[in-house]
Amino acid sequence: MSLKLLFLSFLLSMTCLARPNIVIILVDDMGYGDPGCFNPNSKIATPHIDSLARDGMKFTDAHAPGPLCHMSRYGLLTGRYPFRTDVGRWPKHPLIEEGQMTIASLSKSQGYKTAMVGKWHVGFKENGYDKPLPGGPVDRGFDSYFGIRASTDIPPYFYIRDDKAVQPPTGHIEKELSPEETGWNAIQGRMRRAGGISPDMNIDDVLPNFTEEAVEIIKSHKKEAPLMLYLAYPAPHTPWLPSEEFLGKSKVGIYGDFVMMVDAQVGKVLAALEEAKMDKDTLVIFTSDNGPCWYDKDVKKYGHDSQGHLRGMKADAWEAGHRMPFVARWPGVAKAGSTSEQLICFTDFLATFADLMGTEIPKEAGPDSFSFLPSLKGEPSSRDSFVMRAGSAQVMTVREGDWKLITALGSGGFSKPKNVKPEADGPTGQLYHLGKDPGETNNLFLEHPEIVLRLSEKLEAVKNTPHRHLK
Numbered sequence: 001m002s003l004k005l006l007f008l009s010f011l012l013s014m015t016c017l018a019r020p021n022i023v024i025i026l027v028d029d030m031g032y033g034d035p036g037c038f039n040p041n042s043k044i045a046t047p048h049i050d051s052l053a054r055d056g057m058k059f060t061d062a063h064a065p066g067p068l069c070h071m072s073r074y075g076l077l078t079g080r081y082p083f084r085t086d087v088g089r090w091p092k093h094p095l096i097e098e099g100q101m102t103i104a105s106l107s108k109s110q111g112y113k114t115a116m117v118g119k120w121h122v123g124f125k126e127n128g129y130d131k132p133l134p135g136g137p138v139d140r141g142f143d144s145y146f147g148i149r150a151s152t153d154i155p156p157y158f159y160i161r162d163d164k165a166v167q168p169p170t171g172h173i174e175k176e177l178s179p180e181e182t183g184w185n186a187i188q189g190r191m192r193r194a195g196g197i198s199p200d201m202n203i204d205d206v207l208p209n210f211t212e213e214a215v216e217i218i219k220s221h222k223k224e225a226p227l228m229l230y231l232a233y234p235a236p237h238t239p240w241l242p243s244e245e246f247l248g249k250s251k252v253g254i255y256g257d258f259v260m261m262v263d264a265q266v267g268k269v270l271a272a273l274e275e276a277k278m279d280k281d282t283l284v285i286f287t288s289d290n291g292p293c294w295y296d297k298d299v300k301k302y303g304h305d306s307q308g309h310l311r312g313m314k315a316d317a318w319e320a321g322h323r324m325p326f327v328a329r330w331p332g333v334a335k336a337g338s339t340s341e342q343l344i345c346f347t348d349f350l351a352t353f354a355d356l357m358g359t360e361i362p363k364e365a366g367p368d369s370f371s372f373l374p375s376l377k378g379e380p381s382s383r384d385s386f387v388m389r390a391g392s393a394q395v396m397t398v399r400e401g402d403w404k405l406i407t408a409l410g411s412g413g414f415s416k417p418k419n420v421k422p423e424a425d426g427p428t429g430q431l432y433h434l435g436k437d438p439g440e441t442n443n444l445f446l447e448h449p450e451i452v453l454r455l456s457e458k459l460e461a462v463k464n465t466p467h468r469h470l471k
Contacts, residue, residue, distance in 0.1 A: 019110075019111075019112075019226050019356065019357055019358075020226065020281050020282055020283045020330060020333075020356065021226045021227040021228070021229075021278055021281060021282040021283070022107070022112075022226070022227070022228045022229070022282070022283050022285075022353065023227075023228075023229045023231065023269070023273065023282055023283070023284045023285070024076075024103075024229070024230045024231065024285045024349070025231050025233070025266055025269065025284065025285065025286045025287075026073075026076070026118075026230070026231070026232045026233065026287060026288070026289055027233045027235065027236065027262055027266075027286075027287075027288045027289070028069065028119065028151070028232075028233060028234050028235055028236065028237035028288065028289050029235075029236055029237040029238075029288065029289070029290065029291070029292050029293060029314060030236055030259065030262070030288035030292060030325065031288070031291055031292035031294060031306035031307050031308065031313075031320065031325075032291070032306075032307060032308040032310055032319075032320060032323055032324060032325050033304075033305045033306050033307050033308025033309065033310075034046065034259055034292065034306050034308075034325070035049045035050060035053075035263075035325050036049075036050050037049060037050040037052075037053035037054075037058060037325070037327065038053075038058070038060075038308055038325045039305065039308045041305070042304065043250065043251040043252050043256060043302065043303060043304040044250050044251075044252055044256040044259045044260060044304065045249075045250065045260055045263070046259065046260070046263040047263065047267070048263050048264065048266045048267035048270060049263050049266055049286060049325075049327065051267075051270070052270075052284060052286050052327040052328075052329045053327045053337075054336065054337055055329050055331070055336050055337075056284070056327055056328050056329030056330060056334045056336060056338075057327070057328050057329075057330075057334040057335060057338045057339070057340055057375075057376060058326070058327050058338070058339045058340070059326040059327070059328070059339075059340050059342065059344055059375075060339060060340070060341055061323070061341055061342065061343045061344070062287065062323070062324050062325075062326030062344045062345070062346075063322045063323055063324065063343070063344070063345045063346070063386055063388070063399075064288075064289055064290050064322045064324055064345075064346055064388075065081055065082055065322075065345055065346050065347050065368070065388060066081075066082040066083070066087070066290070066322070066388060066389060067290045067291060067314060067315050067316055067317070067321035067322045067388070067390060067391055067413060068290055068314070068315055068391055069119075069121050069150075069151065069237070069289055069290065070082075070087050070090045070095065070121045070122055070123075070150075071087050071290075071389070072289040072290050072346060073119075073120075073121050073122050073232070073289060074087060074095050074096070074122050075345070075346050075347045075368070076103070076289075076346040076347070076349055077096060077102045077103055077104070077122065077140070078096060078100060078101070078102055078347075078350070078366065079101070079103075079347045079348070079349065079350030079351060079361070079365065079366025079367070079368060079369030080347065080366065080367055080368055080369075081347060081367075081368045081387060081388070081389075081462075081467075082389070083387075083388070083389035083396070083463070084367075084368075089123060090121065090122055090123040090150075091123070091126075091150075092123070092125075092126050093123050093125060093126075093135070094122065094123040094124060094125055094134070094135025094136070094139075094140075095122040095123045096122055096123075096135070096140050098135070098139070100140075100365075101350070101361060101362065101365035101366065102140050102141045102350075103141070103228070103230070103349050103350055103353055104116070104137070104140060104141025104142045104228065104230070105140065105141030106141070106350060106353060106354060106357075106359075106361065106365075107141070107228040107353060107357070108141050108142075108143070108228075109359075110357045110359055111225050111226070112225060112226050112227065112228040113143060113221065113222075113225045113226070113227050113228070114141060114142045114143045114144075114227075114228045114229075114230075115142060115143060115144045115145070115217050115227070115228070115229050115230070116137045116142045116144070116145045116146075116147065116229075116230045116231075116232070117145075117146050117147055117210050117213045117214045117217070117229070117230070117231050117232070118147045118148070118210050118230075118231055118232030118233055118234065119147060119148055119150065119151065119232045119233070119234040120136055120137060120145075120147055120148070120149055120150070120160075120232070121149070121150045121151065123135060123136075124136045124149060124163075129156065129158065129165045129168040129169055129196075130165070130168050132163050132164055133149075133160060133163050133164065133165070134163060136160070136163055138162045138163050139163065142230070144162060144217075145160065145161070145162050145163075146159065146160070146161055146210075146213045147159070147160055147210070147232070148160065148206065148234065151234050151237050151238075152192070152203050152206055152234045152235075152237065152238075152239060152241075153191055153192045153193055153237070153238045153239055154193060154195075155169070155173070155193055155194065155195020155196055155197070156169035156195050156196035156197065156198075157169060157173065157195065157196065157197040157198065157201050157203060158196075158197065158198035158200075158201055159198065159200065159201060159209075165198065166198070166200060167198040167199055167200045167201075168198060169195075169196030169197050169198045169201075170196070170198065170199065171196065171197045171198065171199055172194070172195070172196060172197065173192070173194065173195065173196075173197040173203075174194050175192065175193055175194040176190050176191065176192040176239065177189065177190065177191055178190045178191065182253075183297070183301065184253075185293070185295060187238065187293050187414070188238060188240070188255070188293050189238065189239070189240055189254065190238070190239045190240060190241070190254075191238040191239055192238070192239045203239065203241065204241050204243070206234060207233060207234075207235050207241075207261065207262070207265055208243075208265065210231065210233060210265075211265040211268050211269060214229065214231045214269050214272070215268060215269060215272040217229060218269070218272040218273055218276050218278065219272060219275070219276055221276065221278070227278075227282075228353075231269065232289075233262060233265065235258060235261070235262050236255065236258045236259050236262055236292075238293070240254045240255050240257075240258040241254075241258065242254055242257035242258045242260070242261045243261055245261075245264075246258070246260045246261045246264070251302065251303075251304070252302045252304045253302060255294075255298075255306075256302070256304065266286065270284070279331070280331050280332075281331075282330075283328065283329070283330040283333075283334075283356070284328070284329045284330070285326070285327070285328050285349075286325075286326070286327045286328075287324050287325060287326040287327070287346070288324045288325060289324075290314050290315070290321060290322060290324075291307065291310075291312065291313050291314045291315075291316065291320045291321045291322065291323075291324075292306040292307065292313055292314060292320070293313060293314050293414070294306035294307060294313055295313070307320035308320075309438070309439060310323055310438065310439065310440075311415075311439050311440040311441070312411055312413065312415045312440075313413070313414050313415050314391075314413065314414055315390065315391030315392075315411075315412075315413030315414040315415075316390060316391070316411040316412060316413035316414060316415050317388070317390035317395050317396075317397045317406045317408075317411060317412040317413065317430075318406075318411055318413075318415065318440055319434070319438065319440060321390065321391075321411075321413055322388060326344070328376060330376060333376055333377060334376045334377075335378060338378070340375050340378075342372060342375040342380065342381050342383070343383050343384065343385075343386060343399065344370075344372045344375070344381070344383060345368070345370075345383065345386050347366070347368040347369050348369050348370050348371065348372050348381075348383065349369070350365065350366040350369040351366055351369035351370055351371040352369075352371045352372050352373050352376075354371070355371040355373040356373050367466025367467060368387075368462075368466065368467045370382050370383040384400065384401065385398065385399055385400045385401075385458060385462070385467075386398070386399040387399075387458075387459060387462045387463070387467070390406075390411070390412030390413050391412060391413035391414065392408075392412040392413065392418065392419070394407075394408060394412070395407060395408045395410075395412030395413075396459060396463075397412075398455050398456075398458055398459040398462070399434075400454075400455055400458055402433050402434050402435035402436070403431065403432075403433060403434075403451055403455060404431070404432045404433075404434055404440075405429060405430070405431050405451075405452060405455040405456065405459070406429055406430040406431075406432075407429050407456075407459070408420075408428070408429055408430075409421075409422060409427065409428070409429065409430065426446075427443055427445035427446050428445070429445050429452065430443050430445055431443060431444045431445040431447075431448060431451060431452055431455075432444065
């Protein structure tokens, strides 16, 4: 190797070492009010998640780009709002196009070692599980992958290593629901759909297996290059399967027990970073993909508000569907014990990572991505609005400052009523001032037609022109 190439290689290695490792921990269906750091009245102990808030920055206005699993993950990975693509294709087709920039391909291009563990849920090109599964993590920027195609209640159930099934789902598992006497709804409790399962899979072991894989990646990581690890736990999504160690330990039934188990898994990953002496130079981001499956009857029964006084639940246009607990720990950058009210969205990961890596994303990439690196340093970021499609394809929402417009009546998701037919001379949508009414109880749609018009025009502009490119 020439002296010039050796010098360039040295510069690249020094640049890499100056950049932080990045660990994203995404949990599944955890509510804004579950972790104690976001809800002092939470009845679920979450000491490890709380430690991230104690040692880092808590964001109180962070949003999933869609209130369902596949929508949220698509936006997180690509910096693109999920309403811009047909997310319903995920069961058989990759949602992320070949060559489309992701947080993984960006990181890899900047010298990072990239790894993913856990729930993918944005599609493979499926043509039989005894054949390779193209279009997944290792084809979209990750050096390695160990995980599952979707949730642990969506068959077929099998592990994937890189782009192949570890063992094809040649067996069968029956549908399971929680007993009626538990009081859980059909989409709660031990709910699991019937379907194929591989001989090596026990669904109860999925969570600890993913933790073991993530810990091994951290332990074996060579420090010549920084690490970007995306750890996507499929919990506390159904089925709620707390291990014996946690069974009965919370005051919130098996849901609370399962959240405690998730928190313990997070603790093992944080301990691995510390043991590997990586904790001081690692940006750890913890958040959830969308809101919880938690009903008013559950709040009354257990005295626990999984939504944290926000309205709605998973899939909804209302805040509890998409406003997420979000914590970033980055020693020496994000002030310990601090709180940011900056509006952010998971689509912002792409621009933020590019910013901290000292590069720029191409014009065609991450159209809905804004860097929140300034906010991590205690300064304002540039995002001032947010657009999202609810679980119902007909319901859109747009935020600008404290104002929020929902383009229809009802939740647009799992909460009842999902859809409401407008009455004569009544409102056709919902307008809320979240600063004064975070619980979305007072619809101001008819009182402020000028704001409805302004937000409607903003929504159309974002839909028709990638947001980052708006003047």
